[in-house]
Amino acid sequence: MAIVQKFIEQRQIFEAAYEDDNWAPLAPYFHEEVVYEVINMPFHCRIEGRTVMIEGLKRSIERFDKLCVRAVGLGAKLYEEGNNVFVHGGIRFQRADAPVLESSLWEIATYRDGLIVRLMDIYDAGDKERFERWMTEWGDGPDPSYI
Template sequence: MDLISRFIEQRSAFEQSYKDDDWSRLVPFYDEDAVYEVMAMPFHCVVKGRTSILNGFQKAVTNFDRHCERTIWGNSQVSVEGSNVIVVSGLTMTRGDSPPIHTALTEISSYKDGRIVRMIDLYAPDESDKYEAWMQNWGAGLDPSYV
């Protein structure tokens, strides 16, 4: 299976887990020693190990996403460079009658033997301040962190 097909399969499983909270379906897509990095946001982090990554997904979705409405936008640009799948897209989050918060996002997933060994979510660096302001005004009780 080529990398883009594997990525699409993983993304589909992620979206299903996002809906039903069964994160175990993602186990086959991540190496046991995978590393996940979130960059250029106040909740930046490095998460090590498949179990910690999946627990982090569940934590962030439970404590942030479930209280907001998420829209993925843009014509996602997907490319392959060596063993990496690179996706450029964006997210919009709203909460109740809040104004939307938009951010561009580049995702890089590095594969070995068909599993993700490293994943980076790089948010647009100039949007961190806007995100912090949105959280100050609309984020009471929300926690987007993975750790």
């Protein structure tokens, strides 16, 4: 199976876990020593290890995403090059009377032996400042941090 197909399958499992809170099926897609990085956001981080990464994803989702109405994959473009899958797309959050918050990012998954060994979410220029303003004005309560 091409790694782009594995990536799409992993994303489908992730979205199912988002809905049903069963994160166990996600683990087999990641190497035990996976490194996950979020770049160009106030909640930037570097997480090492599959278990810690999945716990971090769950934490961020419970404390931010699920407190908003969320749309993902907006205008997404996906391609494979070497042992990497690249996705550029948008994400949108809305909460109560707050204005819509939109961000665009690159998600880059690097594979080794059929497993993701590195995953990076690199937000576009200007998104960090836009997110900080939104959180200052409308973000009372939500916490998007992973760790």
